[in-house]
Amino acid sequence: MNGKFFDLKKEKQDRMINAAMKIFALQGYRHASTDDIVKEAGISKGLLFHYFGSKIGVYKFIFDYSVRFMNLELRTYVDSREKNLVEIIRQIECARMHVLKGYPYMQEFLNRSEVEDCEEALAIIEEKKTALQETYRTVYGQIDYALLPSRVDGRKIQKMLELSIKGLMGEKFRDPSYDPETFYEEVCEYLDMMKTLLA
Secondary structure, eight states, X not given: OOGGGGGSOHHHHHHHHHHHHHHHHHHHHHHOOHHHHHHHHTOOHHHHHHHHSSHHHHHHHHHHHHHHHHHHHHHHHXXXXXXXXXXXXXXXXXXXXXXXXXXXXXXXXHHHHTTOOOHHHHHHHHHHHHHHHHHHHHHHHTOXXXXXXXXXXXXXXXXXXXXXXXXXXXXXXTSTTOOHHHHHHHHHHHHHHXXXXXX
16 A cells, blocks of 8 residues: 555545445445445545555555554453443443444444455455454453353353344444444443343
8 A cells, every 4th residue: 555645634534444444344345346435435546546556455454444443442442440241342332433433334344354255355354353353352351250140141141242233233334324323322222221131
C-alpha cells in the first residue's frame, strides 16, 4: 500500500475504508468487486489502485486496519480487573459500539472473514488474525466462572451470548436504519436479562 494514503483527508480515508468494509462484508472476498467499492466510496478506480495496487491489496489493508483498530478499542473499554462474565461481554460490546460509530461495517467484515473460503484472502487472514484472537483470549481469560451459580455452565452461557449477539448483529446490519448505539442498547437488554437469570 502507498503510505501516502494517510496523507489524504480523514473523511476521504474513512469513506474508502468503509466502502471496502461494506462490500467485503456483504459479498465476501471472492464476489466483491473493486467496481462496487469505488462506486460506494465515490472515487475513481485509478485512485483505489494508486493507493492499494489490487483487490487483495485493499483486502489486506482493510483486514489489518480492522484488527488493529478493534484491538485498540477492546484494550481501552474492557477493564482488566473485571471478572464477571456478563459485564465483560457488556464491555466488549461497548468497545464494538464505539468502533461501529466510525466504521459501521467493521464487525460484520471481521465476522465474514471468519468464514472466508478464497485461498488468496485466507492467506491474508491467517497472517494477521492472531493478534485479535490473542486479545479476545486475554479478555475472556479474565472471567471467573466460579462467580456464577454452581448449576450453570459458564462457558455454555458465554457461547450462547456470543452467538446471540452475532446473530442479532447480522440481522440489524441489513436494516437501513441500523444504528450502533441502538444496537448496543438492545444487546444490553439481553445481557441484563441474563444477569437477572444468573443472580
